[in-house]
Amino acid sequence: MKRFLEGSQAVANSVALCKPGVIAAYPITPQTHIPEELSKLVAEGLLNSEFVNVESEHSAASVVLGSTACGVRSYTATSSQGLLLMGEVLFNIAGLRLPVVLTCANRAVSAPINIWNDQQDSISLRDSGWAQFYVENIQEAVDFHIIAYRLAEDRNIMLPVMVCMDGYILTHGVEVVDMPEQKDVDRFLPAYKPLYKLDIENPLTLGFLADTDYYMETRFAIQKTHQEILDLLPKITHDFRNVFGRDYGEGLIETYRTTDAERVIVAMGSVCGTIKEVVDQLRRKGKKVGLLKVITYRPFPIDKIYEALKNVPKVAVLDRALSLGADAPLYTEIRAIFFGKKRSPKLIRSFIAGLGGRDITLDSIKEIFKKLSLKTTEEEFIDLKPELLKDKV
Amino acid sequence: MFGPIFSKPLSSKNNKTGSWRMGKRPKFLQTNCIACRMCILICPEGCIEGEDKNTYHCDYDYCKGCGNCVEICPRQDIVMIEDK
Amino acid sequence: MREDILFASGHTACAGCGQAIAARLVIESAGPNTIIANNTGCLEVFSTKYPESSWGVPWIHSLFENAAAVASGIESALQYLGKKNIQVIAQAGDGGTADIGLQALSGMWERGHNILSICYDNEAYMNTGIQRSSLTPLDSETTTTPVGEKSFGNPTLKKPVAEIALAHGIPYVATASVGFPQDLQKKIKKALSIRGPKYIQIHVPCPLGWRHEPNLTYRIARLAVETGLYPLIEYENGVLSSARKISVVAVEEYLKLQARFKHLLNNEEEIKKIQEIANNNIKRYSLS
Numbered sequence: 001m002k003r004f005l006e007g008s009q010a011v012a013n014s015v016a017l018c019k020p021g022v023i024a025a026y027p028i029t030p031q032t033h034i035p036e037e038l039s040k041l042v043a044e045g046l047l048n049s050e051f052v053n054v055e056s057e058h059s060a061a062s063v064v065l066g067s068t069a070c071g072v073r074s075y076t077a078t079s080s081q082g083l084l085l086m087g088e089v090l091f092n093i094a095g096l097r098l099p100v101v102l103t104c105a106n107r108a109v110s111a112p113i114n115i116w117n118d119q120q121d122s123i124s125l126r127d128s129g130w131a132q133f134y135v136e137n138i139q140e141a142v143d144f145h146i147i148a149y150r151l152a153e154d155r156n157i158m159l160p161v162m163v164c165m166d167g168y169i170l171t172h173g174v175e176v177v178d179m180p181e182q183k184d185v186d187r188f189l190p191a192y193k194p195l196y197k198l199d200i201e202n203p204l205t206l207g208f209l210a211d212t213d214y215y216m217e218t219r220f221a222i223q224k225t226h227q228e229i230l231d232l233l234p235k236i237t238h239d240f241r242n243v244f245g246r247d248y249g250e251g252l253i254e255t256y257r258t259t260d261a262e263r264v265i266v267a268m269g270s271v272c273g274t275i276k277e278v279v280d281q282l283r284r285k286g287k288k289v290g291l292l293k294v295i296t297y298r299p300f301p302i303d304k305i306y307e308a309l310k311n312v313p314k315v316a317v318l319d320r321a322l323s324l325g326a327d328a329p330l331y332t333e334i335r336a337i338f339f340g341k342k343r344s345p346k347l348i349r350s351f352i353a354g355l356g357g358r359d360i361t362l363d364s365i366k367e368i369f370k371k372l373s374l375k376t377t378e379e380e381f382i383d384l385k386p387e388l389l390k391d392k393v
Numbered sequence: 394m395f396g397p398i399f400s401k402p403l404s405s406k407n408n409k410t411g412s413w414r415m416g417k418r419p420k421f422l423q424t425n426c427i428a429c430r431m432c433i434l435i436c437p438e439g440c441i442e443g444e445d446k447n448t449y450h451c452d453y454d455y456c457k458g459c460g461n462c463v464e465i466c467p468r469q470d471i472v473m474i475e476d477k
Numbered sequence: 478m479r480e481d482i483l484f485a486s487g488h489t490a491c492a493g494c495g496q497a498i499a500a501r502l503v504i505e506s507a508g509p510n511t512i513i514a515n516n517t518g519c520l521e522v523f524s525t526k527y528p529e530s531s532w533g534v535p536w537i538h539s540l541f542e543n544a545a546a547v548a549s550g551i552e553s554a555l556q557y558l559g560k561k562n563i564q565v566i567a568q569a570g571d572g573g574t575a576d577i578g579l580q581a582l583s584g585m586w587e588r589g590h591n592i593l594s595i596c597y598d599n600e601a602y603m604n605t606g607i608q609r610s611s612l613t614p615l616d617s618e619t620t621t622t623p624v625g626e627k628s629f630g631n632p633t634l635k636k637p638v639a640e641i642a643l644a645h646g647i648p649y650v651a652t653a654s655v656g657f658p659q660d661l662q663k664k665i666k667k668a669l670s671i672r673g674p675k676y677i678q679i680h681v682p683c684p685l686g687w688r689h690e691p692n693l694t695y696r697i698a699r700l701a702v703e704t705g706l707y708p709l710i711e712y713e714n715g716v717l718s719s720a721r722k723i724s725v726v727a728v729e730e731y732l733k734l735q736a737r738f739k740h741l742l743n744n745e746e747e748i749k750k751i752q753e754i755a756n757n758n759i760k761r762y763s764l765s
Contacts, residue, residue: 055584066550405487460692
């Protein structure tokens with residue numbers, strides 16, 4: 001049913017359709033509207049769930065760790081510092097192979113404190129073992145939470161999934177959303193049947209000490225399972241299309257007017273909407289430009305990206321996060337795909353934009369396309385204000 | 394794919410810690426025992442058993458020879474002896 | 478073989494480990510209808526070295542500081558599943574309880590979860606090599622409170638965690654000791670018969686960290702109580718409901734068995750300070 005909803009409200013209702021038995025959350029802007037809406041649904045009796053108001057994000061993640069280990073579908077949401085505070089628990093959840101689903105309302109990381117959007121928080125957790133989806137709009141945010149549970153709980157996967165949605169832009173933006181029907185969600189997403197759990201009938205020990213003889217295989221197994229996600233996700237999105245009618249291709253990447261493109265921007269999240277608009281404008285002027293949207297950042301769909309970009313002469317990679325002291329994260333990984341390959345873009349350039357919520361406008365995107373025509377190969381920050389920079393205090 | 398995920402209950406029984414003993418082991422004399430069960434309660438290994446008076450003994454496969462059973466026995470019915 | 482075994486032999490605790498004694502007494506008193514969340518620490522390491530486990534109940538370890546929150550999640554899941562009869566225990570050492578885990582523990586107490594929290598108090602970070610915690614007693618030598626020209630060891634008193642627990646208004650708070658195993662068993666059973674959050678702090682000598690012979694674990698634990706340094710008390714609904722009476726022993730008798738206090742033995746002034754702590758306890762709880 002089509003409804004006019006705020007992103008957070010839409011996501012909360014989508015999560016509710018997945019019927020989590022335990023929800024734990026700690027407030028942090030811009031995540032707050034999601035747990036608020038969920039607590040309201042619980043209070044009104046519309047959602048049968050234990051809502052745990054914890055004393056920190058560390059405990060929010062730990063509560064859903066415990067409840068999922070008990071065999072109950074669970075949910076949490078956070079942003080920025082909250083995600084970082086959860087950090088060690090997030091690694092732990094993946095290591096324990098618990099299919100938690102978490103929403104990250106993407107926000108910049110302090111200092112200086114800044115409550116606005118970039119993707120530094122979730123990008124910093126890319127090595128934690130969680131699968132990561134980056135959604136472009138509210139409809140995708142709604143749909144990918146349902147996909148997330150289906151993927152996480154698959155008995156061959158059993159890994160947590162983080163749905164990353166740009167803070168404010170998507171959490172507080174309002175769009176017309178086609179909200180799934182409960183009966184369809186029930187059809188697509190069966191009740192969680194854990195492979196292993198805390199059960200007095202079968203008293204297993206979880207979270208043991210694994211010494212040098214055993215640890216490495218636990219990590220290897222997660223690495224291999226991420227490869228398996230690349231094969232499974234297309235099947236899940238296929239099922240999703242059959243049930244809900246919305247097509248996310250294979251759920252890994254989306255190509256937008258790239259077939260004959262000479263210049264392509266690679267990006268993740270809500271900025272892809274802006275880029276599509278610019279692509280359309282420039283295409284009307286005869287410019288051969290396009291977009292490659294990375295939906296699934298972990299696992300990183302290397303083969304799909306290779307196929308999509310191998311014939312594109314010039315590629316710009318737009319990061320909304322940094323790896324301070326090195327090349328930007330997405331850029332580094334895109335470049336690495338083409339190392340040693342016969343077919344490859346002639347130019348792959350790194351652009352950084354939108355840190356701390358600075359708007360990435362149509363003009364910002366146009367500038368990136370323009371700069372892709374230049375000879376230079378250097379990393380470039382878009383919309384930077386040089387007047388604020390000085391060599392000495 | 395999965396690596397090690399869980400351990401089975403009580404599986405540490407496979408680990409015979411009796412080899413840890415440093416030359417001494419408790420001997421249950423089974424003469425003055427009043428079946429107070431205190432030795433069972435204090436054993437860090439949980440390797441002492443017995444029901445009636447003078448039936449108490451420990452499993453040397455696990456006993457690390459700490460000697461707290463000797464300390465707690467109110468009737469001095471457990472003594473440390475050379476471990477051969 | 479005994480059929481009630483819920484904590485099996487074959488674990489890798491040191492000989493004479495007080496925590497191993499206490500952990501077994503706790504779970505045997507609680508029974509098989511129990512799920513445990515365990516903080517990182519000696520107990521977790523020595524009882525769950527893969528592929529083996531000593532535990533006969535469902536057991537999970539996540540991190541150093543989050544057993545209380547993990548237990549909160551377990552208890553919430555059990556609520557959701559309608560399995561309100563299953564008991565949940567969150568257990569940790571003194572560091573995991575009084576220091577790094579205190580926030581999660583406070584949250585768990587405050588929210589009113591039906592969980593028993595256990596602190597195995599061996600008075601320092603033994604698993605990492607005997608560093609000082611906020612439950613390390615006055616003048617105890619640890620690897621981070623070494624004795625020297627300008628130091629008598631740990632300069633602070635034990636953090637009053639039982640009182641912190643009490644201040645949360647939880648229905649049951651108690652201290653116990655492996656020197657009094659039956660008292661410990663009784664308190665575990667009583668705690669688990671009460672709904673809501675419970676806290677029991679158990680004194681567990683550590684031969685390695687306290688530097689005493691392994692066979693003295695029991696005797697030293699008893700002496701801690703009999704000197705008045707570790708009073709065995711019980712609070713029910715905020716009211717002191719029991720305090721174990723003692724025939725008072727001088728603190729020196731306790732201190733002299735442990736090399737962590739050996740620097741005090743000819744230091745009357747410092748021993749007096751420790752005797753003062755015991756005297757205050759004896760007076761406060763009317764122990765004698």
